[in-house]
Amino acid sequence: MRSPALSLVSNALLALVLLVSEAVPSAYGQERPQGTEESQRLEGEAILALADAALAGKTVPSDFQVAWHNEFLKAQKGTFVPFTLTIDSSGLTSSGALIYVRAVPGGRSAKDRRPGQTDKKGAETQPTDEYPVDAIFPTELRPDQGQRARISRGFSLPPGDYDLYVVVRERADPGRPRPQLKAAVLKQPISVPDFRAGGLTTSSIILADRLDVLNVPVPADELAERPYVIGQNDITPAADRTFRKSEELIVVFLVYSPTVAADKKFDLQVEYHFYLKGGRDVTPWPSVQTPHPPEKEGERYFNHTDPQRFNPAVLGSQFDAVENPVMAGQGVPLAGFPAGDYRLAIRITDLLAGTSIVRDVQFTVGS
Numbered sequence: 001m002r003s004p005a006l007s008l009v010s011n012a013l014l015a016l017v018l019l020v021s022e023a024v025p026s027a028y029g030q031e032r033p034q035g036t037e038e039s040q041r042l043e044g045e046a047i048l049a050l051a052d053a054a055l056a057g058k059t060v061p062s063d064f065q066v067a068w069h070n071e072f073l074k075a076q077k078g079t080f081v082p083f084t085l086t087i088d089s090s091g092l093t094s095s096g097a098l099i100y101v102r103a104v105p106g107g108r109s110a111k112d113r114r115p116g117q118t119d120k121k122g123a124e125t126q127p128t129d130e131y132p133v134d135a136i137f138p139t140e141l142r143p144d145q146g147q148r149a150r151i152s153r154g155f156s157l158p159p160g161d162y163d164l165y166v167v168v169r170e171r172a173d174p175g176r177p178r179p180q181l182k183a184a185v186l187k188q189p190i191s192v193p194d195f196r197a198g199g200l201t202t203s204s205i206i207l208a209d210r211l212d213v214l215n216v217p218v219p220a221d222e223l224a225e226r227p228y229v230i231g232q233n234d235i236t237p238a239a240d241r242t243f244r245k246s247e248e249l250i251v252v253f254l255v256y257s258p259t260v261a262a263d264k265k266f267d268l269q270v271e272y273h274f275y276l277k278g279g280r281d282v283t284p285w286p287s288v289q290t291p292h293p294p295e296k297e298g299e300r301y302f303n304h305t306d307p308q309r310f311n312p313a314v315l316g317s318q319f320d321a322v323e324n325p326v327m328a329g330q331g332v333p334l335a336g337f338p339a340g341d342y343r344l345a346i347r348i349t350d351l352l353a354g355t356s357i358v359r360d361v362q363f364t365v366g367s
Contacts (some may be wrong), residue, residue: 039172047100047136047183051165054185055104063182064088066168069237071204073230074195074256074325075156081192082154082227084237087168090147092182096171097141099151103133104163132157133164138171150239154227159194163187195256200350203254203325205361207238211250211329230254230327242364249332249363251344254325255310259352266321267351268310270328275299277341293345293358302342305330339367 054060070083085099133155141149169183195201206228214232228235235252243249251272258266273292277299295301310326312319328348341364349356 043098043169043172044136046181047098047167047169050167050169050183050185051100051102054165054167054187055102060185061183062185064091064168064184066166066184066186068164068166068186068188070190071206071228071237072193072195073203073254078156078158079192079195080154080156080227081190082152084150084152085166085168086239087141087149087151087184088147089141089143089149092141092170094170094181095141097139098136098169098171099139099153100136100165100167100169101133101153101155102131102165103155103157104131104165106161132162148239152227152237153224157192159192161189161191163189199257200259200348200353200355200357201256202348202357202359203256205346205359206235206252207241207361207363208250208252209236209238211235211252233327241362242366243334244366245334245337245339247334249334249344250329251331251346251361252327252329253346253359254327255348256325258321258326259350260321261352264320264322265312265352266310268326269349269351270308270310271347271349272305272330272332273301273345273347274303274337275343275345276302276338277343293347296343299343302337305332334365337365339365 050060065088067086068083069086070081073080073082087097089095135155137153139151141151143149164187166186166188167183168186170181172181193201195203212234214229214234217232218226218229218234223229226234228237233252238250255268255270258268260266271292275295292301292304308328308330310328315326341362344361344363346359346361347356348359
């Protein structure tokens with residue numbers, strides 16, 4: 001008899017077993033702001049000055065809220081970091097914005113500069129050893145009904161710890177000069193993993209609002225503006241981790257470095273287990289006897305989906321698991337989930353090696 005595990009998985013994600021190229025951008029895309037040369041220079045100087053002030057520990061403006069979210073994926077060189085900025089645009093008077101991103105290794109400050117180096121000026125900069133990410137780009141803010149605008153970009157970094165300085169500033173309009181443009185500065189620490197260290201591992205677990213399969217690949221020069229395109233899969237990351245019961249929880253991730261035999265055979269199993277925090281009064285499905293990762297304090301095992309298998313019989317004999325990651329995903333309707341906070345434990349088992357890893361994802365189902 002079939003286990004009463006969740007089986008209403010979206011058709012698109014049931015087929016989410018694709019040959020995915022590791023061809024992701026190796027450098028942050030840089031664009032020249034539009035406008036007069038003089039206005040470009042002044043805007044560039046102003047936005048760099050704000051980043052320098054934040055790096056020196058000085059007071060910087062916070063005229064509106066900016067939230068950061070990022071993922072980590074294996075790249076041809078280093079680690080690719082797609083990110084999304086969520087900007088509260090309700091108090092802004094211009095839809096044009098200039099965004100600057102600077103990565104500082106290991107928490108260094110302005111006084112750690114090497115002798116002989118000076119601040120860079122201008123509206124277009126190049127990465128250096130000092131700042132491995134040092135990029136400025138213009139954008140148009142297109143807010144949703146809640147006046148939140150979301151901007152996605154991406155860059156590559158070597159593994160390690162960094163402080164990111166993100167500056168968002170209104171664009172200047174040469175025809176309508178204003179005495180002061182609104183700006184916000186965000187300092188974001190990140191620890192970039194090393195996906196080439198060896199052993200079974202995964203990318204970040206991406207929660208998505210939707211996933212579309214493209215007819216043709218995205219041109220390389222557009223990938224910096226579309227960092228969540230993987231192969232021919234266009235992922236729209238979820239705006240937050242709170243979902244309505246009428247929605248579907250869509251999970252997407254890449255599996256790296258499975259054991260591959262001499263005949264190129266590999267065998268992976270992926271399981272999805274759900275735990276409800278504080279759910280002692282909730283009756284779990286009868287299939288709770290299914291072996292699963294242990295509960296954590298204050299939560300109760302709630303449900304699971306049927307396991308997925310990834311091997312040459314599923315992906316095709318031409319799939320090369322040494323050169324390509326395995327893309328896995330699941331779409332789970334939330335109609336049967338009581339309102340509350342959940343942990344999704346994804347267990348990936350390398351059946352040839354007899355080893356497994358677990359990745360946790362936190363999310364909330366609203367009433």
